[in-house]
Amino acid sequence: MKILVAIKRVVDFNVRVQVKPDGSGVATDGVKMSINPFDEIAVEEALRIKEAGKADEVIVVTIGNNSAQQQLRTALAMGADRAILIETESELQSLKAATSLLNVVEKEQPGMVIMGKQAIDGDNNQTPQMLATLWKRPQATFVSKLEINDDTLLATREVDEGLETIEVRLPAVISTDLRLNEPRFVKLPDIMKAKRKPLDIIAIDETLSGFEDKELTIQKYETPQARQKGIMVESVDELVALLKEKGLA
């Protein structure tokens, strides 16, 4: 079985994100970029499945500009076998991304596509579901535990009420949740080895034939309003008085 892992280059989780002064987007110049943390978990899971002897190849794919090669190289250093960069200079919305990925899926015919439940930049949580629909295959989303059998898998999903376990026929799309695994560290010798692994670049247009662009227009980005500073009260009486004044008690 081949596993296709879709990853995205995003502003590092620990960076304090700043909106550009003209409101046209989020500042990324000189900002640390990393693999979307949920996608990193997806890479790790694919590698574990392969290491358990249940897959023969792990292919990692991303859509982005040339710099996204860096994140592909990281995934290769973690242990993926080869990488595909679908190159574009523009930001994609979910449907376009899913359509583009579908093209790669049809070419590669993987037994499983696995990716993060959402990317921490847009937090859309749409691409895996859209891809499964376009591909007309089952999906298991928000997965925190995965068990592969011959042509099915058992997926434990994190849902609002708790945990839900479903059985899904392969090929299928999996989206990962935070507790699925703890991604491994990248070893320096593996970074060297990763340089020799194949990385194919295809232009996005080649993957989007017939796609009709009906994207949303983003009008403006702005910083959320700053929260008011808390105040310290000296006594319970003062607290009660303040709550009353605000009509809360």
Place this chain on the structure above:
Amino acid sequence: MEITEIINCLKLEIANIEYTTQTDDLNTYGQDWTRFHQVDAGVIVFPKTVEQVQTIVKLANKLDFKLVPSGGRTGYSGGAVATQKEVVVSLEKMRQILDFNVDDSQVIVQAGVITEQLHRYAEEKGLFYPVDFASSGSSQIGGNIATNAGGIRVLRYGMTRDYVAGLKVVTATGEVLNLNQGLIKNATGYDLRHLMIGSEGTLGIVVEATMQLIKPAVEQSVMLLALSSLDAVMRVFSIAKQQLNLSAYEFFTDIALNHVCGHRSLDKPFDESAPCYVLCEFDEDEEAVMQVFEQGMETGDILDGVISQSLEQGQLFWQYREGISESIAHFSPYKNDIAVKVSLVPDFMNKLDALVSQHYPQFELVWFGHIGDGNLHLNIIKPDDMNIDDFKAECETVNTHVYGLIQQMGGSISAEHGVGMIKKPYLGYSRSAEELQLLKGIKKVFDPKNILNPGKLV
């Protein structure tokens, strides 16, 4: 003079003075992270203004009671421990950031501001306060100044001293001094600011400080290397230093790593254990890193290595190093904080290792250190079946050997923890008799009645 009398006098001078005499509070505020002394604080007072500090000090001079200035109490030398019914002056209610000037890149803070608070403030202003250490969440700026705190990035950025542009101090006789006032250039003779920095609360109480902020560093990578021997630590350092712009080069042994991993429930970073590890932090530069790594692999010094791929992973790598002190704290370790010139480190480490393991095979030794600046922390773990007094006595004999070696090599018996009470008997190993005489003279000039932090430093 009875404590109750002192409290009454304080109340007369400062009507709304905040204080506590509860046993728990006396024990909490009356000691630092050392556990070798019988804590016996008289009362803890919490002044809120410079004037209140001044009033307390003047009253101490008048009535002849002793004071122990107290910050975040994260010290390891007994410098903030009260053992003789002293009045402990806690600065923790003075934790305001008073002023910021963008042209000077300077911030004026009260002494009780927490180090981490200053880090965050600098970040909000697009600037950087580089002095950082494991206890930055509780240590206070006043205490950092009084001990000239160092920490993990001294290699690139230096010590607290390098960032103090001005100081407001209440001297031991109760005068308020405004020292250097934020000036970069000021050639007007003796710089009392620098005398106050590192004086461990024996000359004056720091109440406010003007701290210099700098531009933030470029993106940092964090790398963990598994090394084949103690000797390899310095050989890899000399390669890394040439190729990379290092901000930290930290070393720890497998024993230290095992303690951290056990204490914090972390997986070990490598499949195979190595004798020791280093953590390097540096300006991101993949090509240079690879060169260092390949060179080190060829010589057999480097066995394995991992490099952070996200900021979160970088922080996780740091946990392996910064979690060490905390992970061994419950064993009451005897801490050595020693330094020699960087060029002498390999020789020093080998001699020290031979010395300690030959004389004291029964002790578990936990080694780590900011080795890039010549600073080593040697921790001796108390065996379970040994009582604390016997252990302390044993460690004191270890000290005479270790310090003898340091003296021979022109090193320091306290690189960054300070002298306090614990290192005081050994100061002669790092300072000459003539120097000590002068130090005592300085103390006398500032504090003729020996009011401030008695029994510490000199």
